Amino acid sequence: MPHIHLPEGLPGIVSGLAFRPETARPMRELAEILLRGPSSLTSGEREMIATFVSTRNDCYFCQTSHRAAAAHHLDGNYELVDAVRFNHQHAPVSTKLKALLEIAGKVQQSGKAVLAEDIERARQEGATDLEIHDTVLIAAAFCMYNRYVDGLATFTPQDQQLYDEMGARMAREGYVQPAHRAQAAADTH
Amino acid sequence: MPHIHLPEGLPGIVSGLAFRPETARPMRELAEILLRGPSSLTSGEREMIATFVSTRNDCYFCQTSHRAAAAHHLDGNYELVDAVRFNHQHAPVSTKLKALLEIAGKVQQSGKAVLAEDIERARQEGATDLEIHDTVLIAAAFCMYNRYVDGLATFTPQDQQLYDEMGARMAREGYVQPAHRAQAAADTH
Numbered sequence: 001m002p003h004i005h006l007p008e009g010l011p012g013i014v015s016g017l018a019f020r021p022e023t024a025r026p027m028r029e030l031a032e033i034l035l036r037g038p039s040s041l042t043s044g045e046r047e048m049i050a051t052f053v054s055t056r057n058d059c060y061f062c063q064t065s066h067r068a069a070a071a072h073h074l075d076g077n078y079e080l081v082d083a084v085r086f087n088h089q090h091a092p093v094s095t096k097l098k099a100l101l102e103i104a105g106k107v108q109q110s111g112k113a114v115l116a117e118d119i120e121r122a123r124q125e126g127a128t129d130l131e132i133h134d135t136v137l138i139a140a141a142f143c144m145y146n147r148y149v150d151g152l153a154t155f156t157p158q159d160q161q162l163y164d165e166m167g168a169r170m171a172r173e174g175y176v177q178p179a180h181r182a183q184a185a186a187d188t189h
Numbered sequence: 190m191p192h193i194h195l196p197e198g199l200p201g202i203v204s205g206l207a208f209r210p211e212t213a214r215p216m217r218e219l220a221e222i223l224l225r226g227p228s229s230l231t232s233g234e235r236e237m238i239a240t241f242v243s244t245r246n247d248c249y250f251c252q253t254s255h256r257a258a259a260a261h262h263l264d265g266n267y268e269l270v271d272a273v274r275f276n277h278q279h280a281p282v283s284t285k286l287k288a289l290l291e292i293a294g295k296v297q298q299s300g301k302a303v304l305a306e307d308i309e310r311a312r313q314e315g316a317t318d319l320e321i322h323d324t325v326l327i328a329a330a331f332c333m334y335n336r337y338v339d340g341l342a343t344f345t346p347q348d349q350q351l352y353d354e355m356g357a358r359m360a361r362e363g364y365v366q367p368a369h370r371a372q373a374a375a376d377t378h
Contacts (some may be wrong), residue, residue: 003308004318020322022222026215033211058301103340111339112247119192129193133209133341136192140336147329150300151292152322 003153011157011166012061013149017177024177027145031175034138035069041131043171044073045097046138048084049104053139055085056108059146061156068167096125100135107139192342200351201250201343202334206366213366216334220364223327224258230320232360233262234286235327237273238293242328244274245297248335250345257356285314289324296328 006015017024035046047070054062067085071078083091088101099122106113114136122132157163195204206213224235236259243251256274260267272280277290288311295302303325311321346352 003303003305004321016322016326020319020326022226023219023323023326026218026222029215030212030219033215037211057299107336107340110246111336111341114192114340114342116192116342130209132193133205134212136340137205137209137212137337140333140340143336144329144333147296147300147332148326151296151303151325151329152300153303153305 001153002155003151006152006154008155010155011162012065012154013145015154016148016152027148028175028177030141031145034134034141036174039130039134040128041100041134042073044070045093045100046134047073047171048081048093048097049101049135049138050142051081052084052088052101053104053108053142054146056105057143057146059150061149061154062142062146064160064163065166065170068163069170070167072168072171094125096122096127096131099125100127100131103132103135104139107136108143111136111140190342191344192340195341195343197344199344200346200355201254202338204343205337205341216337217364217366219330220334223323223330225363228320228323229317230286230289230323231262233259234282234289235323236262236360237270237282237286238290238324238327239331240270241273241277241290242293242297242331243335245294246332246335248339250338250343251331251335253349253352254355254359257352258359259356261357261360283314285311285316285320288314289316289320292321292324293328296325297332300325300329 002015004019007018010018017027035050036043039046047066051063051066051070054066063085067078067081070081074080080092084093084101089098091098099118103114103118103122106115106118119132127135191204193208196207199207206216224239225232228235236255240252240255240259243255252274256267256270259270263269269281273282273290278287280287288307292303292307292311295304295307308321
């Protein structure tokens with residue numbers, strides 16, 4: 001049972017966001033920019049970084065929903081996402097992404113754990129400053145989202161079909177609330 | 190030296206925010222709502238929660254700047270802020286704030302560390318659902334800001350006078366970028 005009276009029937013972070021729309025707006029916008037905004041990293045790669053960090057933070061809702069979102073960006077390849085989650089150094093992804101995942105894993109522990117040599121390795125594998133910046137911030141942001149979800153003890157569905165559908169929606173429609181989009185559209189008429 | 194090429198001469202998070210204005214906007218907005226928006230917790234109390242979490246995350250820039258912001262909300266009472274930072278259970282603050290700090294300290298470790306009995310205690314001391322929600326989110330958000338600042342190895346000034354001035358500005362003007370404010374004002378003319 002959630003620690004506070006959150007709107008019923010909404011899963012995970014969605015219930016916290018519905019409880020407090022004022023903070024929900026920037027939290028949704030940040031996820032949208034980081035995971036789906038213009039970037040030289042694909043959304044599949046960025047969702048895998050988010051999933052990797054959420055897995056290390058042991059946040060069931062976030063790791064399961066973003067795992068599904070990543071898979072939906074990758075033609076349904078859940079196997080690849082799980083390889084990154086549990087054994088990233090041997091996963092069939094680019095050496096650049098492996099180096100970025102290494103940085104994300106350090107950020108999950110502590111910002112100070114990131115060493116100059118971790119950055120150097122990512123650079124040698126072709127990572128740009130912006131890619132390094134966004135990797136650090138995705139990892140840091142999921143240290144927030146994960147703690148928010150579990151710190152409120154939000155409702156955590158177990159139905160895997162539901163996460164698959166949620167992931168498909170996250171990959172297709174993103175993180176900015178449909179109501180905001182509808183309002184924005186209405187405002188222009 | 191910062192891990193990536195951040196704008197020079199800007200301290201701590203300010204350099205990361207200047208490097209990436211797209212992500213800066215929601216990050217600034219979230220801090221503004223959580224620390225200075227309408228709330229039954231004072232800004233002084235909320236800045237002390239932020240300082241407490243940043244201290245536990247060992248983030249020098251954030252703990253020193255928010256310590257100063259908190260003090261400026263509290264008539265310059267740095268002593269009180271430091272009592273909360275280092276010995277909150279015996280600090281001369283309300284039993285409600287002590288219970289909320291206990292929750293924030295748990296969130297800093299992990300969302301799952303927050304137990305029903307921690308929430309129950311805060312409720313008994315008079316905390317509302319919204320105050321508990323915001324405490325969890327302030328703590329979670331500073332787990333992001335702290336990791337962002339240290340994960341990029343941003344420039345960390347040591348001059349205490351500078352932090353005092355920064356804290357005064359944070360307490361007086363808040364977190365939304367002056368340029369945005371100026372632009373918003375210009376748009377209305």
